[in-house]
Amino acid sequence: MTAQTTIPATSGAFIGELQLPLTVQVKNLNHFFGEGELRKQALFNNNLEVRRGEIVIMTGPSGSGKTTLLTLVGTLRTTQDGSLKVLGNELQGCNRDLIVNVRRELGFIFQAHNLFESLTAYQNVNMSAELAELNPMIANGRIKSLLTRLGLGERIHYKPNSLSGGQKQRVAIARGLVHKPKIILADEPTAALDEKSGREVVTLFQELARDEGCTIIMVTHDNRILDVADRIVNIVDGHIKSNVLVQEASVICDFLKQIPLFDNQTPNTLAQIADQMMVHRAKPGDTIIRQGDPGDLFYLIRSGTVEVRIHDGRQEKTVATLTEGQYFGEAALITNEPRNATVIAKEESVFYALDKQNFHTVLKESASFEEELRQALFNRQ
Amino acid sequence: MPRSSKTPLAWKNLTHDWRRLAAAIAGIGFAVLLMFTQVGFQNALFDSQVKIIDDLQGDIFLVSKAKYTLAAEKRFSISRIHQARSCSGVSGAYPLYSELTTSVLRKMEQGKGNRGYPLRSLGFQLGDPIFKSKDIQQNLDLLRQPSTALIDKKSKSKKFGISLKKSANLAQNTLELANKRLTLVGTFNLGTDFAHDGNLVMSSENFARYFPLRKRFGDPLSVVDVGIIHVQKGFSPKDVQQVLKKTLDDDVLVLTRDTFRADEIKFWDKSTPIGTIFLAGTLIGFVVGMVICYQVIYSDIAEHMPEFATLKAMGYKTSYFFRLIVVEALLLSVIGFVPAVIASRLIYEWLAGQTGLLMQMTPTGIAYIFAMTVGMCVVSGLLAVRKLLAADPASLF
Numbered sequence: 001m002t003a004q005t006t007i008p009a010t011s012g013a014f015i016g017e018l019q020l021p022l023t024v025q026v027k028n029l030n031h032f033f034g035e036g037e038l039r040k041q042a043l044f045n046n047n048l049e050v051r052r053g054e055i056v057i058m059t060g061p062s063g064s065g066k067t068t069l070l071t072l073v074g075t076l077r078t079t080q081d082g083s084l085k086v087l088g089n090e091l092q093g094c095n096r097d098l099i100v101n102v103r104r105e106l107g108f109i110f111q112a113h114n115l116f117e118s119l120t121a122y123q124n125v126n127m128s129a130e131l132a133e134l135n136p137m138i139a140n141g142r143i144k145s146l147l148t149r150l151g152l153g154e155r156i157h158y159k160p161n162s163l164s165g166g167q168k169q170r171v172a173i174a175r176g177l178v179h180k181p182k183i184i185l186a187d188e189p190t191a192a193l194d195e196k197s198g199r200e201v202v203t204l205f206q207e208l209a210r211d212e213g214c215t216i217i218m219v220t221h222d223n224r225i226l227d228v229a230d231r232i233v234n235i236v237d238g239h240i241k242s243n244v245l246v247q248e249a250s251v252i253c254d255f256l257k258q259i260p261l262f263d264n265q266t267p268n269t270l271a272q273i274a275d276q277m278m279v280h281r282a283k284p285g286d287t288i289i290r291q292g293d294p295g296d297l298f299y300l301i302r303s304g305t306v307e308v309r310i311h312d313g314r315q316e317k318t319v320a321t322l323t324e325g326q327y328f329g330e331a332a333l334i335t336n337e338p339r340n341a342t343v344i345a346k347e348e349s350v351f352y353a354l355d356k357q358n359f360h361t362v363l364k365e366s367a368s369f370e371e372e373l374r375q376a377l378f379n380r381q
Numbered sequence: 382m383p384r385s386s387k388t389p390l391a392w393k394n395l396t397h398d399w400r401r402l403a404a405a406i407a408g409i410g411f412a413v414l415l416m417f418t419q420v421g422f423q424n425a426l427f428d429s430q431v432k433i434i435d436d437l438q439g440d441i442f443l444v445s446k447a448k449y450t451l452a453a454e455k456r457f458s459i460s461r462i463h464q465a466r467s468c469s470g471v472s473g474a475y476p477l478y479s480e481l482t483t484s485v486l487r488k489m490e491q492g493k494g495n496r497g498y499p500l501r502s503l504g505f506q507l508g509d510p511i512f513k514s515k516d517i518q519q520n521l522d523l524l525r526q527p528s529t530a531l532i533d534k535k536s537k538s539k540k541f542g543i544s545l546k547k548s549a550n551l552a553q554n555t556l557e558l559a560n561k562r563l564t565l566v567g568t569f570n571l572g573t574d575f576a577h578d579g580n581l582v583m584s585s586e587n588f589a590r591y592f593p594l595r596k597r598f599g600d601p602l603s604v605v606d607v608g609i610i611h612v613q614k615g616f617s618p619k620d621v622q623q624v625l626k627k628t629l630d631d632d633v634l635v636l637t638r639d640t641f642r643a644d645e646i647k648f649w650d651k652s653t654p655i656g657t658i659f660l661a662g663t664l665i666g667f668v669v670g671m672v673i674c675y676q677v678i679y680s681d682i683a684e685h686m687p688e689f690a691t692l693k694a695m696g697y698k699t700s701y702f703f704r705l706i707v708v709e710a711l712l713l714s715v716i717g718f719v720p721a722v723i724a725s726r727l728i729y730e731w732l733a734g735q736t737g738l739l740m741q742m743t744p745t746g747i748a749y750i751f752a753m754t755v756g757m758c759v760v761s762g763l764l765a766v767r768k769l770l771a772a773d774p775a776s777l778f
Binding site for chain 1: 387390394397685687688690692695696697698773774778
C-alpha cells in the first residue's frame with residue numbers, strides 16, 4: 001500500500017523536485033483574543049509552509065483572521081498555541097531579543113503609510129537603513145535608486161506633507177524594502193496606488209523574490225495583482241480553506257484535461273477537482289493497487305515510474321510502464337468493479353489520488369458549463 | 382557608524398511644528414524664569430543681608446552673644462574692645478555703632494514734618510579703618526562737622542522723599558533724624574536689605590548726639606554693636622580667634638569673617654520662613670516646568686503613535702526610544718533655558734533697580750537652575766515614555 005498523507009496535492013508540498021528552504025512554517029497554530037468568557041478563537045489549527053522566494057497572496061473576507069496570521073508571522077503578536085517558525089526561529093515562547101532580531105529581517109508595509117511628518121522621504125527610508133547598519137554610502141545609493149524606481153526621484157527630499165497619498169505609500173514601501181528583508185509582509189500595499197504604480201510595486205516584488213530570494217506574504221483584495229502570486233491562501237473564519245501553489249494547480253489541471261473522463265469539465269471544476277486530490281507516496285516495490293481488490297481511488301503520477309501488471313489466470317505479465325503525467329485507476333471513479341490490474345512502484349514515487357466520493361461531490365456542486373459562462377459574463381468588469 | 386550621522390529624529394520632531402515649539406519654549410522658559418526669580422530673590426536677600434559685612438574691613442568680628450542677627454539691637458561693653466586690643470596678634474580693634482528703631486529720618490517741608498521712616502545709622506570713630514568704601518574715607522572732613530551724615534545712595538529715596546541722584550542738592554533738604562536737625566553732606570554705597578530701608582553713616586560724636594539714650598545711664602558710646610579686629614601680619618586669624626576667645630568674657634562671640642557671614646545667612650535661611658518660602662517657590666517653578674514639559678513630550682508621542690509603532694515593528698529596541706525621549710527632553714531644556722536666562726537677566730536688573738536688592742546672576746546660580754531645568758525635562762520625559770512603550774505594532778495592520 002502507499003503511504004497516504006493528509007496533504008492536498010495543490011499545496012505543492014511534494015512536487016518531487018529539489019525544493020528551496022522553508023522561510024515560514026506554521027503548524028497547528030491557534031490564536032485567541034480576549035480573556036475569560038470573552039475569549040474568542042480567531043485562528044483554528046492553521047498549517048502553512050512558505051518557501052524562499054515565494055509570493056503568497058492571502059485572501060478571505062474581512063475578519064477572517066488573515067491579518068492576525070500576518071501579524072503572528074511578523075512577530076507583532078505573541079504566539080499562544082502551536083508552532084510558528086520564521087526564518088528557522090521558533091517564535092513560540094521565545095524571548096524579546098530574538099523577536100527584535102527576527103523583526104530586523106522582515107520588511108513591513110502597512111496599509112497606512114505611518115511616515116514621520118518631520119522627516120523627508122529620504123530620511124524616513126533611512127530610518128530603516130540605519131537600523132540595518134548599512135554602510136551610509138551603500139544606503140544612500142540604495143535609497144535613491146529605490147525612490148527613483150518608485151517614481152519619486154524628483155521628490156526624494158520632500159516631506160510627507162507635500163506628497164500625495166500614493167506617493168507617501170510608495171515611500172513607505174521603499175522603507176519596507178531598503179534593508180533587503182528576507183520576508184516582506186504587506187497589507188494591501190497597492191490599495192492607495194493607481195494601476196501603473198501598483199504594477200511597478202508588484203514587479204519590484206517579483207524581482208526581489210526572483211533575485212534576492214525574498215519571501216513575500218501579502219494580504220490583498222486587489223485582483224489586478226493576483227497574477228504575481230505563487231501561492232494563494234484563502235482563509236475563512238480562522239480556517240485555512242485552501243492553500244494552493246498556483247503553478248502546481250495548473251500542472252494538475254493540464255494533466256486532468258488530457259484525460260477523456262474530464263474532457264467536458266470547465267477550468268473551474270478542474271481546479272476544484274485538483275483541490276480534492278491528496279498526496280500519496282510510494283517506495284520502490286510498493287504495491288499501489290492490486291488486481292481484484294475493490295477500489296475507489298484514481299491516481300495521477302506526479303513523479304516516479306510504475307509498472308502495470310495483469311494476471312491472466314496463469315501468470316502475471318507486465319503490460320505497461322507508466323510515468324510522470326500518466327494515470328491509472330480511473331475506472332474506479334465511475335464503476336464499482338474491482339481493480340483489473342496490479343500497479344507496483346518501480347522507484348520512489350509521488351501520486352495525487354482522487355477519492356470517488358469527493359469526485360462526485362465536486363461534479364454535483366459544480367455549475368454546468370453554461371451556468372459558469374453566465375457567471376463569468378456577469379462578473380466581467 | 383558614528384552616532385552623529387544618524388537621522389536626528391528627536392530634533393526633527395521637536396522643531397517640525399514651529400508653533401508648538403514656540404509654545405514649548407515659552408512654557409519651559411516661564412518655569413525657568415520662575416525658578417530664577419525665586420533663587421535670585423533668595424540670594425539677593427542673603428547677599429544684601431551680609432553686604433555690610435562684605436563692606437567692612439577687618440579679619441575678626443565681635444558681637445554680643447545675644448545678637449542673633451545684625452538687625453537685632455543687642456550690644457556689648459566697649460571694654461571688650463579694649464581687652465581685645467591688648468591680645469597678641471591684634472593690630473587694632475575698633476567699635477562700630479548702629480541704631481535702627483530710634484533712627485527715624487523725617488523730611489521737613491514748609492516747617493511741617495512729614496511722616497518719618499526708620500533707617501540704619503552707623504557711627505564710627507572717624508580715624509578708624511572700618512569701611513572699605515572710598516566715598517566714606519574721602520568725606521571724613523565733612524563728617525567732622527556737627528549734625529552731618531552721609532546717606533546710602535541706594536536708600537529708598539521715594540520713601541524718604543529725598544532725591545539721591547545729585548549729591549550737590551542733598552544739603553538743601555531739611556531733615557530731622559531722631560527729632561534733631563540733620564545735614565546730608567554726601568553719599569556712599571551700601572544697599573538696602575529686608576530689615577533696612579536705608580543707611581546713614583556719621584561720626585561717633587554725632588552718633589552720640591542723636592542717640593543719647595542708647596545706654597540708659599552713662600555714655601552712649603560705651604555699648605558697641607560690632608567690634609572690628611585687624612590681625613597683625615604674620616598671624617593667622619584662626620589662631621588670633623582662639624586667643625580672643627580665651628581672653629574675652631563669654632558675653633561676646635568671636636567670629637571670623639566667614640563664620641560671621643555664614644551665621645547671618647543661616648539665620649535668615651533657617652530661623653525665618655524666608656528660605657522655605659523661596660525653596661517652595663523654586664519647587665513650584667520646577668513642577669510647573671515639569672507639567673509643561675510632560676505635556677509637550679506626551680503630545681508629541683501621542684500624535685506619532687503609529688509611526689513609533691512602525692519603528693518598533695522594524696526592530697527598534699526599547700533602549701532606542703528611551704534615548705530618543707531623553708535627547709528630546711535635553712534639547713527642550715536647552716532651547717527653553719537660553720531665552721529664559723536672557724529674560725531673567727533683564728528682570729534681575731529691573732528688580733535690582735526697583736528694590737535696591739543685590740540681584741546677581743552668578744555662574745553657580747546659572748548652573749544650579751540649568752541642572753534643575755534638565756532634571757525637570759528628563760523626569761517628565763521618562764514619565765511620558767511609558768506612553769511610547771505602550772505603542773502596539775500589531776495595531777498597525
